[in-house]
Amino acid sequence: MSLSDLLAMLPILILAFGATAILMAGAWYREPLPLLAGGIVTALLGALSAGLVTPPVPEIAGLFSAGGYARFYTILWSLLAAAGLMTGSRYIIEKRIGAGEYVSLVLYAAAGMALLSSATHLVGLFIALETFTLAFYILIASNRNCALAAEAGLKYLLLGAVATGFMAFGIALIYAASGSLVLPDAVMRLKAETGELQAWGLLGWGMILIAVGFKISLAPFHLWTPDVYQGAPAPVTGLLATGSKGAVVAALVGLLAMSGPVWNDLTDLVWLLAALTMLAGAFGALGQSNLKRLLAYSSVTHMGTLLVGVLCQTSEGFAATTFYVVVYVVTSLGAFAVIASLADGRGEPMTFDQWRGLGYRHPVRCGVLVLLLLSLAGLPATAGFMAKFAVFHAALQSGYIGLLMIGILASVISFAFYLRVTMLLFQPDEKASSWHQGSVFEHTVLAVCSSAVLVLGLFPGLLFGLIRQILP
Amino acid sequence: MNAFANLPQFPWMSLLIMIPLCGALLCLLHGKRTNDCRGLALATALATFGVALYLFVCHGQGSERWLLYEDVNWIPAYGIRYVLAMDGIALLMVLLTAFMQISAVLLAWRVERHVGSFFALLLLLESGLMGIFLAYDLVLFYLFWEVALIPMFFLISVWGGEQRRRTALKFFLYTLIGSLCMLVAIIALYQINGAQTGAYTLVIGDLLKTQLTAAQEGWLFAGFLAAFVVKSPLVPFHTWLTDALTEAPAAGSLDLTGLLLKTGIYGLIRVAFPLFPNATADFLPILGILALVGLFHAAWSAYHQDDIKRLLAYSSISHLGLVLLGLAAWQLTAWEGSILLMVTHGITTGALFVLVALIRERTGTRSMQELGGLWGQAPCLSALFLLFSLASLGLPGLANFAGEILVLLGTFQEHPVWAVVALLGVVFAAAYMLRLVQGVIWGPAKAERTLPDLTMREWLMLLPMAILVVWLGLYPAPFLAPLHGAVATLLAGGLP
């Protein structure tokens, strides 16, 4: 570790030290708002430093990349943390949750996600993944008066532990097969001795894939998602649905983009996973009568679509996936922020009965929700459309016509359930009750998310240009 | 490429799209002040119509080249451009849209609930329709295609009749499945073209040069067809329309039948036929036969309806069958007739939907069993109803006649049998229309009602339509003039 390494790590250091400082401050000073503001400023500073400070070295200690791709995601996750703190502000004040702990956990999680997205070494990958998952176990269960939240936390913990086991085993197998933990290197060595070591290396990749499947809820491993999303408080669910999944996908893309085609023998398996995930999510969402569970299934579908982009293993596919991650993060975060902003003493509006007719009580926020849902569905002029277009285009370019068809089918089905919610919102209902008016913080997040969805939908060229530049 | 591409010119076409869009946003922002919203919406509709009319006056003579062309680089990473192009057909459709929208706004004057949102959606719909008629880049086209879908969905699902939610979902899913098939085809075509030329583009004019195998062409054509045929609607795919038309609020029905249905046919003309000439040639006979089947099936169904709105819905399908027949003939006169018929059908059926809405407002029913004897109660309204019904059944001297006769003449030159069969269908139209007139206007009054006759606002709505119906019937030449060049270009392969 040299000074230049430290400089390259500046954003992470800011996040981690800021988190520690806020944790310490929270021990003496229990006023939540200043702590929150400190957390938001720290997160923004992290994003700013990642954007402005050019790292002097391309790689930090041989473990994490400091290139454009890593910095891009560091910015994204730092901003996400800021947004997460903003949406969570009312939650921690009203539920009397220690602000210092909450803020520091969110910032640690952001640091972990940023590290994960920039990992080039399997040890770095593993430890970064564990850092932010651990923070999420606690954030999910942070409301101790809620049995559902405790259940959600426990479920996420147990399945996370299983995923960790698979991940560790997979890494061990890859190391056993290749003698290296540095990813491009390990893949190169695996490929150098064709035939001999393939089986062990592939098994290792398979194990890692299973772990990834648990983390980003791919189809046979997705069953925890609706329960956890429902149980977790909406501000945390927003982070969980976006950051924890996006960071894993980002790591996957980064590793594969650096290593060249790795999955040639696993292609069929990944194909199956992607198809199954898209369909399972779409069909699962059809029967839901709870918005959070519906969004959980919708996120499953989106992960399937993302996997299609990853599967392509072309620069086109990786660019599309990266774009999709950004769009998904913005949109999904916004949707959960709407739920969080409506929450009051009764909890969050979740069941469809509670949402019925809400469009007339809270027209602006329900309008935003409709916009975000339509973007999730992939309607043109919203960001979701451009994201789907890019991924489908990449899939077609790589010849995955079957997957494209399944993706389209899933899109049709998902339109049906998103529209059901939309209609529900504007169904005249005398019994519809007013919910909380929302705080300035929450309205800011919503404004940012909805304008980002529109801007990215109408002028995606800016982001695409950036992504093309930074992809490793 | 294009001679206009480099000339700096005023973005008239973007203006046509942006004015309603801005109006929609303003209406949304002023949702609380109901009267402002109405005025704002009307002003927007009038302004749009002013622009459209100006363009019609400037470019009414038509040309074989583009009348207007706007080209801006939009998403360079994917070669997606913001290209708007206008030929004679688009000009006429734009004019129709702008014209009908004024009536729609006036018709929506009496909407009580959420006035701001209603007008915003109506104007957004207009914006989307303008976009569909003007877009010349496939992604842009697809974008507007969906943008026009969403407001209609909300108009039906929030302000519709009893069955509104089910109907709205049915409408949306039908058209959505079609348009997603189109999306697949668009991406595939984009891919194939990009692989051949190395330059990825989505501008229709550039995609025309793509070399396709027969199988590829067939599949891609099918993808586009799925979207357009559902929207047009060709007969096996029409069930969504009757429900949607019946359940939609009055202004929504007006836009749906007068304009939204035309987008499907317009898509065929502008996108599907030129891009896939060989597949089109194979498909035309099927299209002709399906169009004839539709013509008869819809006329037959219309004859047996009791709900007058539903009857008009079936009559729309029947008329559009005739339009599609004209296209299937693949002949200059027939095409001109088809396009003219689209316009006149928009006006006459639109006006009939307006009148039905007015009757419904006054009597509270749309059932022919409960109506009747309207002549004695509201003579002016009945007279207009009679006028538009006669125009709709194709009485010589009124609007639809010009279009129908051109379609039949043109079709006769290519496929005499089709033309003769279609003529029988037109007779059918007379039957159900006369039944409608008889049931509503003549006969004994079923209930003692004192009906107010037309108000000032309603006159404003209907009188321009009535004048236009007579004008189009007697002297359609000014509206045919811009079509000549455009249709000739399209029949010759679509590259101006």
Added chain:
Amino acid sequence: MEILLFYSVALVAVLSGFLVIRCQSPVNSALGLVNTFFCLAIFYVMLHAPFMAAIQIMVYAGAIMVLILFVIMLLNLGIEARKRYTHGIVWSALASLMVLFGTIYFLKRGRVTGAEGDLTAFQIESIGHTELIGRSMFTEFLLPFEIASILLLVAIVGAVVLAKKEV
């Protein structure tokens, strides 16, 4: 000989791992876990890592498990606190076995004799195992070591957050 030892210890490890989740009494589960840790320690010895084995026994089997046992006994969880769930166990066992055999069959195609890591048994003998660990932990893997400290901090914070009384 070594292979035989490995397999027998591995069998014991897996069986005691199974006991952890299948035992009725939490105390027995905890003891099963201790047993698993011991087996792992034996593996470390077999891999020429006696220091790791000692740490494993001292920290995990010793300190942590003793704490856990204390907690269990203090809370006085009875047998009835753990319900027996038996549904689907046969099917899942069958499925797992199938996956296991499938994996073994798949692995038959490859061998593990290829590339070796940088640290051979001979090197470990000559330099010294503890020194090697210390060196790589504080040079090459300093950063993950520090990140692990964040991880532990998060865990501590989490324990406090979830366990403390309402303020």
